Amino acid sequence: MNANIQNIQKQFTQPGTNDALKIISLGSFGEVTQNMFVYEFAPQGNFSKSQIIIVDCGVGFPEEDEFGVDLQIPDTTYLEDKKDRIQAIIITHGHEDHIGAIRFVLPILGQNIPIYAPKLATAFIQERLIEAGQKARINTYDRSSIIKLDNFYIKPVAVNHSIPDTFHLSIKTSLGVFYHGSDFKFDFFPIDGKHADYEAISRIGNDENVVCLLSDCLGSDHEGFSPSEASIAQNFEYEIKTGKGRVFVTSISSNILRWKQAIEYGKRNGRKVVVVGFSVDKAIKIAQELGYIKLNKEDIVPIERIKNFRDNQLIFLVAGFAGQPTSALSKIVMGKHRIKISKGDKVIFSSPDYIPGTTSGIYKMIDNLAKMGAEVTYGKDEAIHVSGHGYQKDHALLISLLRPKYILPIGGNYRHIKAYQLMCQQLGRSDDQFILPEPDEVVTFRHNRFDTNSKISLRKVLIDGFGIGDVGATVLRDRRTLAEDGMFSVVLLVDTAQGKLIKEPVLLSRGFVFAKENQELLNLLKSEIMEKFREYVGKPMNVEFVRQKIQGHLEESIFKHTGRQPMILPLLIEV
Numbered sequence: 001m002n003a004n005i006q007n008i009q010k011q012f013t014q015p016g017t018n019d020a021l022k023i024i025s026l027g028s029f030g031e032v033t034q035n036m037f038v039y040e041f042a043p044q045g046n047f048s049k050s051q052i053i054i055v056d057c058g059v060g061f062p063e064e065d066e067f068g069v070d071l072q073i074p075d076t077t078y079l080e081d082k083k084d085r086i087q088a089i090i091i092t093h094g095h096e097d098h099i100g101a102i103r104f105v106l107p108i109l110g111q112n113i114p115i116y117a118p119k120l121a122t123a124f125i126q127e128r129l130i131e132a133g134q135k136a137r138i139n140t141y142d143r144s145s146i147i148k149l150d151n152f153y154i155k156p157v158a159v160n161h162s163i164p165d166t167f168h169l170s171i172k173t174s175l176g177v178f179y180h181g182s183d184f185k186f187d188f189f190p191i192d193g194k195h196a197d198y199e200a201i202s203r204i205g206n207d208e209n210v211v212c213l214l215s216d217c218l219g220s221d222h223e224g225f226s227p228s229e230a231s232i233a234q235n236f237e238y239e240i241k242t243g244k245g246r247v248f249v250t251s252i253s254s255n256i257l258r259w260k261q262a263i264e265y266g267k268r269n270g271r272k273v274v275v276v277g278f279s280v281d282k283a284i285k286i287a288q289e290l291g292y293i294k295l296n297k298e299d300i301v302p303i304e305r306i307k308n309f310r311d312n313q314l315i316f317l318v319a320g321f322a323g324q325p326t327s328a329l330s331k332i333v334m335g336k337h338r339i340k341i342s343k344g345d346k347v348i349f350s351s352p353d354y355i356p357g358t359t360s361g362i363y364k365m366i367d368n369l370a371k372m373g374a375e376v377t378y379g380k381d382e383a384i385h386v387s388g389h390g391y392q393k394d395h396a397l398l399i400s401l402l403r404p405k406y407i408l409p410i411g412g413n414y415r416h417i418k419a420y421q422l423m424c425q426q427l428g429r430s431d432d433q434f435i436l437p438e439p440d441e442v443v444t445f446r447h448n449r450f451d452t453n454s455k456i457s458l459r460k461v462l463i464d465g466f467g468i469g470d471v472g473a474t475v476l477r478d479r480r481t482l483a484e485d486g487m488f489s490v491v492l493l494v495d496t497a498q499g500k501l502i503k504e505p506v507l508l509s510r511g512f513v514f515a516k517e518n519q520e521l522l523n524l525l526k527s528e529i530m531e532k533f534r535e536y537v538g539k540p541m542n543v544e545f546v547r548q549k550i551q552g553h554l555e556e557s558i559f560k561h562t563g564r565q566p567m568i569l570p571l572l573i574e575v
């Protein structure tokens, strides 16, 4: 250890005076996704002079009834008047729910905020920023790095997860160490040979005063240790080997060690690799560039050349296990892709079946693929997929090594938090050492104690298509109406000077299924509209008034006859 680092350490081991630290989750406590945590340090407890670091900056996946909304991002309003005090954004790993919001948040908080990220996450972030036409100051860290920012002294700690290059952060302040234990597991037989840094973890536990462990808790409703990535090898290869026709594998796009396995087993069984979908293509290219995957040109077959190969000579790596509507797999299932799936094909879902907001989409796709005649294999009993999250024993090990004073579970829903708490009790920890904040609560640490007395206001920030900004309640309500009852529109060509209709009304409907079966009702509505039109029209003709009246009348009449409430859009065209 050089003298410089010794000095810094000394500075940090001074007993805290009145210094304070706030921890806030801008994506809400009790959420699995949209990870974004604020560590706000106040020298002498003076928060007007605070220093802020942000850990992770990820997207969330909207609830299934938020129609057409693509993503959700953390609410950064709290930081609006503190932008100049943000010292860095530190990323733990390259999953979308930890990096995906950077491109939305950086323009709001300031393009100059330095970002610290591991190697693979750096590549993913850069890729996304280039797509968005943005630039950022990214510093890549590794196992040996130390990040020193004013009152924060941060040591990244390597752990295992479903993406290589995943880290925990030991965040040291004058109050002691706050250990940010984001998504992790301990894989004792890692297929890339990279073990978690057990030594660093136990050193922190031994040498430091660990005030609080913020810990991933998603897998804590499972007993034992989380199975190793290596444990699926045999079953996974068996599934690929026994495929008689074409074999399709889908997984989380960023899970490059899973793709590495699929490629290896495919090749060993005489199959060449076809990459289908933008996100997998991108991930595999990055993995090749960084040396995680070795793939020769002759191992790959571009989609346009697949007809030159027999079905049992190909393995397809396909994006979109979660049923995202624009993904390759969804398009294949909907028949909108040049690749068709049919009888004799095998589709292997080597992927989780639970990510909030996506579960029903996954099973819908599995059903549809089965209907198309494909043999579908999906994650049962850890045979072809293992979780990237720790189970109870992984957590028990981390807690035993770190010996934190307090524990704050993150990255899980309430049931995971409760299971985690139960496990902590079994470890002999008392409930008053367990911090269970409400979604919007601020956890404030002062010397030797904490409180959750303050709150911030958190809105849902929804991202629609490529747009940035929030989708209001009205828009969501309209989309719900459209999804449930469809749309009904009437076009009226009007001579405003004469106050009369030039043509019979034209009725159009979408997703409102009476049109064919019920010509009678359609005719009735048509004559009603003409009658009402005459009734409402005056001279001079008030187009907006007539439009509203016709809309009101149609709403009533359609509801009376069908019991449904489609969105009604009368269109008056003046000629």
Ligand SMILES: [Zn+2]
Binding pocket: 093, 095, 098, 161, 183
């Ligand atoms: Zn993750």
